[in-house]
Amino acid sequence: MKDDYLWDGSGEPDPEIQRLETALGRYRHNLPAPAFEAIAEIRSKATRSRFLTFRLSFGLAAAAALLIAVTLFTYLRPKPATDLGPAWDVARLEGAPRVGSHSISANGGIGKLGVGQTLVTDSSSRASISLDEIGRVDVDAGTRLRVVRNGPDRKRLALDRGTIHATIWAPPGEFVVDTPSAVAVDLGCVYTLHVDDSGAGLLRTTLGWVGFKLNGHESFIPAGAVCATRPKIGPGTPYFEDATPAFREALFKFDFAGRTPEERSASLDVLLAQSRSRDALSLWHLLARVSDSERARVYDRLLALAAPPAGVTREGILRLDQPMLDLWWNSLGFGDVTLWRTWEHDWSQRQTNAK
Amino acid sequence: MERQVVTAGPVTHLQGDDSLISAARDGDRAAFGRLYDRYARMVHGILLARVPPREVDDLVQEVFLSALRQLHALRDAARFGAWLAAITRNRANDYYRKTGPETTLTEPVSENQEENRTNDHAVEEEAALILAVIRTLPETYREPLILRLVEGMTGPEIAARTGLTHGSVRVNLYRGMQLLREKLGQTTPGARFGLA
Numbered sequence: 365m366k367d368d369y370l371w372d373g374s375g376e377p378d379p380e381i382q383r384l385e386t387a388l389g390r391y392r393h394n395l396p397a398p399a400f401e402a403i404a405e406i407r408s409k410a411t412r413s414r415f416l417t418f419r420l421s422f423g424l425a426a427a428a429a430l431l432i433a434v435t436l437f438t439y440l441r442p443k444p445a446t447d448l449g450p451a452w453d454v455a456r457l458e459g460a461p462r463v464g465s466h467s468i469s470a471n472g473g474i475g476k477l478g479v480g481q482t483l484v485t486d487s488s489s490r491a492s493i494s495l496d497e498i499g500r501v502d503v504d505a506g507t508r509l510r511v512v513r514n515g516p517d518r519k520r521l522a523l524d525r526g527t528i529h530a531t532i533w534a535p536p537g538e539f540v541v542d543t544p545s546a547v548a549v550d551l552g553c554v555y556t557l558h559v560d561d562s563g564a565g566l567l568r569t570t571l572g573w574v575g576f577k578l579n580g581h582e583s584f585i586p587a588g589a590v591c592a593t594r595p596k597i598g599p600g601t602p603y604f605e606d607a608t609p610a611f612r613e614a615l616f617k618f619d620f621a622g623r624t625p626e627e628r629s630a631s632l633d634v635l636l637a638q639s640r641s642r643d644a645l646s647l648w649h650l651l652a653r654v655s656d657s658e659r660a661r662v663y664d665r666l667l668a669l670a671a672p673p674a675g676v677t678r679e680g681i682l683r684l685d686q687p688m689l690d691l692w693w694n695s696l697g698f699g700d701v702t703l704w705r706t707w708e709h710d711w712s713q714r715q716t717n718a719k
Numbered sequence: 720m721e722r723q724v725v726t727a728g729p730v731t732h733l734q735g736d737d738s739l740i741s742a743a744r745d746g747d748r749a750a751f752g753r754l755y756d757r758y759a760r761m762v763h764g765i766l767l768a769r770v771p772p773r774e775v776d777d778l779v780q781e782v783f784l785s786a787l788r789q790l791h792a793l794r795d796a797a798r799f800g801a802w803l804a805a806i807t808r809n810r811a812n813d814y815y816r817k818t819g820p821e822t823t824l825t826e827p828v829s830e831n832q833e834e835n836r837t838n839d840h841a842v843e844e845e846a847a848l849i850l851a852v853i854r855t856l857p858e859t860y861r862e863p864l865i866l867r868l869v870e871g872m873t874g875p876e877i878a879a880r881t882g883l884t885h886g887s888v889r890v891n892l893y894r895g896m897q898l899l900r901e902k903l904g905q906t907t908p909g910a911r912f913g914l915a
Contacts, residue, residue: 370892372873380900381868387846388869391772393763397755398780400748400787464777480780484773510776 399513451478459489498534527558546593549575563595573699586698611638644670760870769811801882860895
C-alpha cells in the first residue's frame with residue numbers, strides 16, 4: 365500500500381512523496397539544543413539581584429521608583445531575548461546584516477547579539493562582533509552564526525555556515541566555536557574558520573594555535589597551518605600550507621577519501637616520503653590515526669625529523685601512551701598541550717554532568 | 720538525496736516525558752534539553768507552516784525559552800506536546816503582530832537574500848515553491864504535511880507529539896496530500912510567485 369508509506373514510511377515507497385521529502389528536507393530542523401543551563405543560570409542571577417534590590421529599597425518611595433524602572437524596562441526593551449544575559453555589540457561593515465529578523469543597517473549600523481540569537485549575513489553584507497574584553501569576530505558574507513553561551517568563563521558560538529575571522533585574547537579554552545563537524549577551541553590565537561553548506565569546515569590559524577575536536581578525534585593547528593573537517597568524520601590531520609602539493613593531496617586522501625586500507629597505506633607512503641622537518645606537525649597527529657601495523661613507520665620517520673625528548677620511548681609511542689605523546693608534542697614547539705588537556709577535562713565533565 | 724529518512728524511534732521514549740518534565744521543573748536543564756531534542760522538530764514544523772523560513776530557527780529557541788519559563792503552569796504532564804504546540808502557534812501569531820508593517824523597526828529584507836542553503840538554485844527554487852504551495856493549504860492539512868515531509872516524522876509520531884488522535888492525523892495527512900498533489904499539478908513555473 366502506497367498510503368502506508370505516507371503514514372509511517374512502511375510499505376511500497378511512493379516516488380512522488382520521496383521526491384517531496386528530498387526537496388523539502390533542506391528545511392528540516394537540525395540545530396542542537398541551546399545552552400538552557402547557562403540561560404537559566406543568568407536568569408537566576410538576575411532574579412536574585414532583583415529580590416535583593418527590592419529588600420534594600422523597601423519603602424513607599426523606593427517601591428515607586430522600582431515600579432517606574434520596571435515599567436520603563438518592560439516598554440523600552442527591544443526584544444525579550446536580550447534579557448537572557450550580556451549581549452555583544454555587532455557593527456555593520458557592509459550591506460545589511462541581520463540579528464534575527466532585525467537588520468542592523470539601521471540605528472547607525474550597530475546591533476546587539478545575545479544568547480540564543482543568530483547573526484546572518486547575506487551575499488553582500490559583513491559584520492564585526494566585539495566580544496567585550498576577550499576579542500573580536502569578523503563575519504564574512506554568507507554566514508550564519510549563533511550565540512550559544514556567553515558566561516563569565518565560557519563563550520560559545522555555533523557557526524552553521526560561512527566564514528568568521530576570530531582574534532581572541534581570552535585565556536585559552538574560554539572561547540569555543542561549534543561547527544557541524546567539529547568544535548574549535550581557542551588556545552590563544554587569531555584564526556579563520558569556514559563552514560560550507562554540507563557542514564564541512566576549514567580552519568586556518570594565523571597566530572597562536574587552535575584545538576579542533578569531535579568525538580575524541582582531536583587536532584592541534586598552530587600558526588601557518590590549516591585543518592579540514594568533515595561531517596561524521598571530524599577534523600582531519602593538520603598541515604602547514606607550504607607543504608608540497610603531493611603531501612597535501614596524500615593527506616586529503618588519507619583523511620577523507622581513502623576507502624580501503626590499501627588506499628590509505630598508499631597515501632601514507634607518499635606522506636612519509638614527502639615529509640619535511642616542519643611536517644612533524646602532521647606526522648605526530650598521524651601516530652594516533654594509522655593502524656597499529658603502520659605506526660612504527662610513522663614513528664621512525666618522525667624520529668628522523670624531530671627526535672623525542674627524554675622519557676619518550678618507542679614502545680610507549682607504539683602503544684599510544686598519552687603522556688609520552690604529549691611530551692613529544694610539547695618538544696615540537698607548537699604550544700603546550702597541557703592547556704588543551706585542562707580544557708578537555710573540564711569540557712568532558714560538563715558533558716557528563718549534562719547527561 | 721539528503722535527510723529523507725522517516726524516523727519513528729523517539730515515540731518509544733514518550734513514557735519518559737513525565738520524569739523529564741518533573742526534573743526540568745526542579746531546575747534540571749539537561750532534562751529540559753532532552754525535551755528539546757524530542758520536540759524541536761514538532762515546534763520547528765509548526766512554525767515553518769506559519770512564518771518565513773528564515774525566522775524559524777530563532778523562534779524555535781524563543782518557544783522553548785517561553786516553555787521553560789511557564790513549565791510550572793503545566794498541570795498535566797501527559798499534555799506537554801499539545802501544550803507546547805499551543806505555545807508555538809501563539810508565538811507564530813505574535814510574530815505577525817510584532818512584525819507588521821507599522822511596527823517593523825528595521826529595513827525589510829528580501830526573501831532572495833536570506834538563505835544560501837545550497838548552490839543548486841534550481842533545486843532550492845523547487846523546494847521553496849513546494850513549501851509555498853503547502854502553506855496555501857488549510858492549517859489542518861499543512862501542519863501534518865510539513866511534520867511528515869519536512870521534519871521526517873511518521874504519522875504515529877505526529878499524533879504522539881501533538882496530542883492528536885491517530886485517526887485525525889491520518890485523515891489530515893491523506894487529504895492534505897491529495898490537495899497538495901492537485902495544487903502542484905496546477906502550478907506552472909510562471910505562476911509560482913503568486914503562490915507564496
